Each structure stands twice: as structure tokens, then as C-alpha cells.
Amino acid sequence: MLNQVDLITIAVDAMGGDYGVESAIPGVALLNKKNPEIHFMIFGDENHIYPLLNRYKNLKKVSQVVHTDKMVSSDEKPSVALRASKGTSMRMAIEAVKNGDACAIVSSGNTGALMAMAKIILKTVSGIHRPAIASVFPTLKNDTIMLDLGANVLVDAENLVQFAVLGAVFAKAHNDIAVPSVGLLNVGSEETKGPEHVRGAASILSNVDFPGRYYGFVEGDDIMKGVVDVVVSDGYAGNIALKxxxxxxxxxxxxxxxxxxxxxxxxxxxxxxxxxxxRCNKRLDPRAYNGGVFLGLNGLCIKSHGGSDAFAFSNALRLAVELTKHGYVNQIADDISHLMNQESFL
Amino acid sequence: MLNQVDLITIAVDAMGGDYGVESAIPGVALLNKKNPEIHFMIFGDENHIYPLLNRYKNLKKVSQVVHTDKMVSSDEKPSVALRASKGTSMRMAIEAVKNGDACAIVSSGNTGALMAMAKIILKTVSGIHRPAIASVFPTLKNDTIMLDLGANVLVDAENLVQFAVLGAVFAKAHNDIAVPSVGLLNVGSEETKGPEHVRGAASILSNVDFPGRYYGFVEGDDIMKGVVDVVVSDGYAGNIALKxxxxxxxxxxxxxxxxxxxxxxxxxxxxxxxxxxxRCNKRLDPRAYNGGVFLGLNGLCIKSHGGSDAFAFSNALRLAVELTKHGYVNQIADDISHLMNQESFL
Structure with a gap:
């Protein structure tokens, strides 16, 4: 079911990635063609933005350019970038979500800096201990949502259960299914296999009421087989599997x-x-699946690949629109609070 | 440098895998064509073995058939298989290595049962705490050895350092290089990244003298790029990455x-x-890279894929011959003892 939202505004950091405005503005324009109802706040150097934006009349009508000539460098350490972040296009775009001016922020910039800023500025949804990074993958069946892809190396069973909720609500919005199946990534399918936090999460997920259906353990090759709608993992195994x-x-x-x-x-x-x-490449084209979504924060933050072109960037924007239309953040707050109040979780 | 071995004998469990003797005997015959000097002890049902073996005159001259009609079933739980293992072709083949009648054992049978039996019968080399499973992978450069692929879910820093030794000596034999580069699989290349056991192993490997050169952390996508000769990981991330x-x-x-x-x-x-x-498929053909090698035991044990055909099986045999010719087991004993005696390791 869709949350009826009168006006969706997406904050765009136009200065990130290998191509900056060159991919961001044509990317926004691509989305505008399909979704003319979406509004944009575009953060970055107006001297670079306007020459491109002027080419797209319809887009210009729904866009507000917020000028800054400060930007986060792609190779800066997250801690350093964070300290010097005031007034950068990335930080201002995140702040627009914090202030309620936008529902989501999309950036192709420095991943570590984006995560650090998003965590500090947006903060986690009440009850969520750690945000996670999720992405959509093509499989032999439907698309699969996988998380965490590297935000959290060390997690406990409870974190994994929260990731299961974050992922299930994502799958509902993306795959349009009522009760997504959720699997825990492990080294075998038997109950006794794997590290303690994974076995612990399995035992909780078998007993709680959450927005998905717990499937059991899945192995690495089950991801692309499309065995489940959501694959949950710690960020250590998840990141290594992804790469x-x-x-x-x-x-x-x-x-x-x-x-x-x-x-x-x-x-x-x-x-x-x-x-x-x-034709076959369409299904194999990583640009069609661009977008690492930071889940569990008060506001959506989406990392577009650093090498994104306009098509890839527009797909990251599409994820932002999709999740916003489904009222993702409010839904998560409800579902986590429901989870935490269950006896079997405590 | 090759250890001069007068006579190399390989023990073959001919009853394992989807095709049993149908792939094992023609597989042994393929190796015999290239390496007529190698001898074989073939364990299994002689009523099935001889009709096939009789087709290969040269092979028959260097083969001894040891009859048994007992075999380990492919879907048996390791613990159950172990208890009922007496007199099975798998166990008898491992015992041949234990007794010094053969240098290595190759089987396409039940992986868990093979590992359980090999550990109990052959035991680990003095100083090695846990055996690991290694395999050879094609990359954009040279072949890469990766371990552990799933024998040990939980490991500590010291285990990973021992895996580095096991892998480096393997790479020396397989890639014929004097000082193989060794990387630790992790979620980033910075020193501060990743779980404690991986960072701990990095700090030890930077300071000890071992048969390889420590390269640093490598990420999942570095495996197939061929960034290093040996990729070391715990069995949790290693197994998930492989699958x-x-x-x-x-x-x-x-x-x-x-x-x-x-x-x-x-x-x-x-x-x-x-x-x-x-032509291109030759490089992508998984049969050419068949063989999960159990390293760190007193004797080599190689798991051939359950779906192996003759060509795949012959490649698992080739690994056994390669490592035996290089005196792998004795070399490991020396190198581990050298490692353990270094102050920086203690």
C-alpha cells in the first residue's frame, strides 16, 4: 500500500563521483521524464549546474538549485571529511532531509564520508542500533535485496534481526510483495552451522512476528539463484560476498x-x-541496479556508485522515490517498535 | 626445489561422487597418460573397477586394486558416517596414507565425512592447530590459492597466520614461485578495517619470517584480479565468497x-x-580447477567435486602429485616449526 505523499522532494548532491554534475543533472533529467511529479533540491556549484540544467525545461520547473562551491573530496578519510564538511554540497543535501525539506538524499560521493555524515545528522530510527547498507540484485528469479554490505563488520544476533526488518520492508516496496521471504547468509543450511550471531538471529527470527517470513539459512550461491527476497548478513561476510x-x-x-x-x-x-x-546485458547491467541504500536512519540516504553515468544515477534516484512513496522511514519506525515489544525478542 | 621421491603412490577412493568408478578410473587413466611414473592404490568394488581398469593396459601395470564393497553415502551426516566408516573405500584410502603406503588420497565423496575421517586418522602436523581447505582459482594474472574455504568458521589471528604458511607453501609448489605474495581477505585495505582476528593476523604477518611475502589486506574483487598469489581468510567469509x-x-x-x-x-x-x-572456456572451466585440498594434516587429502567427470578427477589427482613432488607435508612441518620459534610470533 502506498502512503499518499503530496509532494516528494529529493535532495541531490550534484558534485560527487567521477563525473559530478555531468552525470548528476542528466540523471535527474532521466528520472524527471518518467516521474514529472518529483521535485529536486540540487546542491553544488551553480556555475556548473545551470549550463546543464538549462537544457531540461521541465526539470528546471521542479528543481531548486542551492549553490555551494565546497565539496567533499572522493579520497578524503571519513573522519577528516566530516570535520571539514560544513557547507559542502554533500552535507547541505543531508541537512535538507534532516530539516524536512527533502525526503531522501542521493550522492555519488565519498562513501565513508556520506555514511559518517548521514549517521550524525539524520541519526538512527528509535530502536535501531545500527544503520545498514542494502542493495538490489538481479537473480534467476525476482530481484533480491541484500544487506548489510559493509556498514557493520561486527554485529550481534539482535542487529541481524533488525536488518531482517529493514530488508523485508525494502522488499515489500521494491518487489511489491506482501510477505517477503528472508534468509540468513551462512556457510551451510543445517541449524548447527555458522557463527554464533547468525545462529542466534535464526533462533529469534523463527519466533518473532516481523514484516517478512523467515526462510532459514542461505548459502553464497543462493543469492543469485533468487532463493529468497531478502538476504541478511553481517557487513563483513556481506561486503566480501558482494565484492x-x-x-x-x-x-x-x-x-x-x-x-x-x-x-x-x-x-x-x-x-x-x-x-x-x-537484451541479455540489460539484465546483467550493473547500472540498472545502482544504489546502496543506507537503511535505519531518519531519512533515506542513497549512495550512487562513484563511476555512475546518467542512467546509473537515475536508477539510484528511482530507489529513493520508490521507498519514499511507500513511506519507508515511518514504516520502519512502526515495525521496529512492534518487534521490540515482543516477548520472544527480549 | 623438488624433493626427490623415488615412488609416488596416490590412494584413490573410487566409489565417491555422482559417477563413482565411471569418472574415477578414466580420470586416473588421464593422469597416467601424462605421469606414467605415478602408482595408484584404488579402493572400491573390484567388480566395478576391473571392467573399466582392464581398458587401460599401462594404468593397470601401476595400479593395485584393494577390494571393498562398503562405501560412505554422499548424504550421510559426517558424525554418523564416521562411526560406520570401518572398511569403507574412503576410510581405507585414508588409512593407506596413514600407514605410509600412499602419499595422498583423492575422493569425490561426502565432504564432511572425508574431513572428519582425515582429521582423526591423519591428525594435524605438529604445531598446526586446525587444517584448512584450499583451492586454486584462475585470475586475470596467475592462479591464486585461496584458503580457508569452509573448514573453520571461527578462527583466531594465529590460525590465520598458520593458514598463510599453508597457502604460501602450496603456491610455491603450484605456481613455481620462490616467494609468493599473501593477502588477508578483508572489507577494506586500511589497517584499521575489519574484524579483530584479521587485524591481529596482519600485525603478526608483518613481523614474522614465513615462506611468503605479506602483501596486506585484499578485498573480495581482488581475488579474481590476481592481486596476490595467496588469499587467506577464515572459513566463514571464505566459504561465502567462494559460493x-x-x-x-x-x-x-x-x-x-x-x-x-x-x-x-x-x-x-x-x-x-x-x-x-x-578457447575462452578453457580458462573458465571449473573442471580445470577441481580439487579442495585439506592442508595441515600428516598426509594430503583432496576432495574432488561430487559432480566430477574424468577430466575434473584427473585434475584433482594432478594437485596431489604436484604437492607430493614438492614434499609439501614435510615442508609444512619445517616451516611451522620455524614460525613457532620466532619471538614475534609468541
Whole structure:
């Protein structure tokens, strides 16, 4: 069910990532084409923003540019960036969410700095101990939500249970399903397998009422099989799994491309198969799944990949709109409070 | 440097895996073609073994068949399998290593049962606290050895340092390099990142003399980039990374195959590119990298994939021969004792 929101405004840090405004403004414009009802606050250097924004008349009508020439550098340590963050486009965009001027903030900038600032400025939803990073992945079945992808190396069973709630509500909004299935990432499917915090979370999830259906343990290869709608993990295993998966994907593509350039028959074959490949690539295109969502904060914060182009950036914006339309943050506050009041959780 | 070994004998459990003798005997025959000097003890039902073995005259000359009609079932719980293991082909093959009749044992059977039996019968090398499972992976550069892939969920810093030794000596034998680089799998490259046991191992490895060169932390995507010769991890993150990688590989192949069947141009394109693909597939063929090696025991034990065909099985045998020729077990005993005697380790 949708929360009826009269006006959705997204705060955009236009200065982050490898391409800054060059990908951010055309990215916002792409979203504007599909969702003309969404408003934007665009933070950054107006001297760079306006020349691009002027190309999109419809977008300009729903956008407010907030000028600053200060920005967070992509290679700054989070602690250093945080101290010098006042007046940067990233911080001002987060503050717009804090002040209620925007519902969500999207940035392609420095991940560590964005997480540090979002945590300090937005703070966690009452009852949530730690925010988590979630992302959507294509699978052989439906899309799967996976979290935590690296915000929390050390977690306890209770944290994992909260991640299960964060992920289940995300899956409801994204996959439009009433009761998403939730699996705990582990090294085997038997009850006795795995580290204590994972077994502890399994025992709680089997007994509480939460917005998903507890499936059991899932293994690394179950993620892309689409065995469950939500895969929950600590940030240590989750981050390593995510990056190992990226590595294999790059490795495979390298060898396939090499094969297609290796002899004249292969080159011709590749040309003939071009359209079929393009179709298949849509499903394999990481840009379509761009956006690490920081969940559990009072306001949505979405990290777009540093190398995002306009298409990738627009997909991170789409996640922000999707979750805002479903009233994600309020829903989480309700569901966590419901969880914490259950005897079996205490 | 090779240890001169007059006679290398490999113990083969011929009854394991989906195909039993059907893949084991032709697999042994494949190795025999390349390494006619290797001897074999083949454990299993002679009524099934001889009809196949009789086809390979040269192999028969260097093989001794040890009959038993008892075998470990593939879906038995390790504890149950262990109790009923007496006289099974798997146990007898491991005992042949224990008794000094063979240098290594290879089986496609029940992984948990094989690990349980190997640990109890062969025991760990003096000074090694826990055995680990290692495997060889193709990368964009050279092959990389990765361990632990799931034998130990919980480890401490000292265990990881021992895994570094186990992996470095493996890489020396397999990649034929004098001083392999060793990385610790983690969620970031900064010193302050990651769980305590990983940071603890980093601090020890930076200060001890061991058979490799400590590189630092590596992330999940560095595995397939071939950043280091050896990737060391606990069995929790290692197993999840391995299986997540398998999942992506299956997912990608599914969509590529689908693309090539989707329209007549693509089918023709696929035919034209066939030979190029076959070349590229050699590098992507998991059968070429078959074999999970149990390291740290008094004797080598190699788990061949349950779905191994003859080619895959022969590659697991090749690993056994490779490590045996390099005197792996004795080398580990020396290197671990050297490690334990260093002040910086204590």
C-alpha cells in the first residue's frame, strides 16, 4: 500500500563521483521524464549546474538549485571529511532531509564520508542500533535485496534481526510483495552451522512476528539463484560476498570479450549476436541496479556508485522515490517498535 | 626445489561422487597418460573397477586394486558416517596414507565425512592447530590459492597466520614461485578495517619470517584480479565468497546461453564464435580447477567435486602429485616449526 505523499522532494548532491554534475543533472533529467511529479533540491556549484540544467525545461520547473562551491573530496578519510564538511554540497543535501525539506538524499560521493555524515545528522530510527547498507540484485528469479554490505563488520544476533526488518520492508516496496521471504547468509543450511550471531538471529527470527517470513539459512550461491527476497548478513561476510561477486563478473566479461575479438569468425559471430547480447546485458547491467541504500536512519540516504553515468544515477534516484512513496522511514519506525515489544525478542 | 621421491603412490577412493568408478578410473587413466611414473592404490568394488581398469593396459601395470564393497553415502551426516566408516573405500584410502603406503588420497565423496575421517586418522602436523581447505582459482594474472574455504568458521589471528604458511607453501609448489605474495581477505585495505582476528593476523604477518611475502589486506574483487598469489581468510567469509562467486558465474552463463538461443542471428553468431568460446572456456572451466585440498594434516587429502567427470578427477589427482613432488607435508612441518620459534610470533 502506498502512503499518499503530496509532494516528494529529493535532495541531490550534484558534485560527487567521477563525473559530478555531468552525470548528476542528466540523471535527474532521466528520472524527471518518467516521474514529472518529483521535485529536486540540487546542491553544488551553480556555475556548473545551470549550463546543464538549462537544457531540461521541465526539470528546471521542479528543481531548486542551492549553490555551494565546497565539496567533499572522493579520497578524503571519513573522519577528516566530516570535520571539514560544513557547507559542502554533500552535507547541505543531508541537512535538507534532516530539516524536512527533502525526503531522501542521493550522492555519488565519498562513501565513508556520506555514511559518517548521514549517521550524525539524520541519526538512527528509535530502536535501531545500527544503520545498514542494502542493495538490489538481479537473480534467476525476482530481484533480491541484500544487506548489510559493509556498514557493520561486527554485529550481534539482535542487529541481524533488525536488518531482517529493514530488508523485508525494502522488499515489500521494491518487489511489491506482501510477505517477503528472508534468509540468513551462512556457510551451510543445517541449524548447527555458522557463527554464533547468525545462529542466534535464526533462533529469534523463527519466533518473532516481523514484516517478512523467515526462510532459514542461505548459502553464497543462493543469492543469485533468487532463493529468497531478502538476504541478511553481517557487513563483513556481506561486503566480501558482494565484492567477490563483482570480481567474478568482471573476470567472466573480460574473457568473453577477449573471445569475441580473437578471430574473424568470432568477430562476425559477435556482430550477428549483437542484439541478443544487448537484451541479455540489460539484465546483467550493473547500472540498472545502482544504489546502496543506507537503511535505519531518519531519512533515506542513497549512495550512487562513484563511476555512475546518467542512467546509473537515475536508477539510484528511482530507489529513493520508490521507498519514499511507500513511506519507508515511518514504516520502519512502526515495525521496529512492534518487534521490540515482543516477548520472544527480549 | 623438488624433493626427490623415488615412488609416488596416490590412494584413490573410487566409489565417491555422482559417477563413482565411471569418472574415477578414466580420470586416473588421464593422469597416467601424462605421469606414467605415478602408482595408484584404488579402493572400491573390484567388480566395478576391473571392467573399466582392464581398458587401460599401462594404468593397470601401476595400479593395485584393494577390494571393498562398503562405501560412505554422499548424504550421510559426517558424525554418523564416521562411526560406520570401518572398511569403507574412503576410510581405507585414508588409512593407506596413514600407514605410509600412499602419499595422498583423492575422493569425490561426502565432504564432511572425508574431513572428519582425515582429521582423526591423519591428525594435524605438529604445531598446526586446525587444517584448512584450499583451492586454486584462475585470475586475470596467475592462479591464486585461496584458503580457508569452509573448514573453520571461527578462527583466531594465529590460525590465520598458520593458514598463510599453508597457502604460501602450496603456491610455491603450484605456481613455481620462490616467494609468493599473501593477502588477508578483508572489507577494506586500511589497517584499521575489519574484524579483530584479521587485524591481529596482519600485525603478526608483518613481523614474522614465513615462506611468503605479506602483501596486506585484499578485498573480495581482488581475488579474481590476481592481486596476490595467496588469499587467506577464515572459513566463514571464505566459504561465502567462494559460493557467491559460483552463483554469479552460473547466473552469467545462464543469461549468455539464453542470449545465444534467443534469435536466429544469435544462434548463427554463436556457431561462428564456437571455437573462440571453446578457447575462452578453457580458462573458465571449473573442471580445470577441481580439487579442495585439506592442508595441515600428516598426509594430503583432496576432495574432488561430487559432480566430477574424468577430466575434473584427473585434475584433482594432478594437485596431489604436484604437492607430493614438492614434499609439501614435510615442508609444512619445517616451516611451522620455524614460525613457532620466532619471538614475534609468541
Amino acid at each position: 567477490a561477486a563483482e570480481g567474478v563478473s568482471n573476470f567472466t566479461q573480460y574473457y568473453f570479450k577477449k573471445a569475441f575479438r580473437s578471430d574473424p569468425f568470432a568477430v562476425l559471430g559477435g556482430l550477428l549476436a549483437f542484439f541478443a547480447f544487448r | 557467491a562467486a559460483e552463483g554469479v558465474s552460473n547466473f552469467t552463463q545462464y543469461y549468455f546461453k539464453k542470449a545465444f538461443r534467443s534469435d536466429p542471428f544469435a544462434v548463427l553468431g554463436g556457431l561462428l564464435a564456437f571455437f573462440a568460446f571453446r
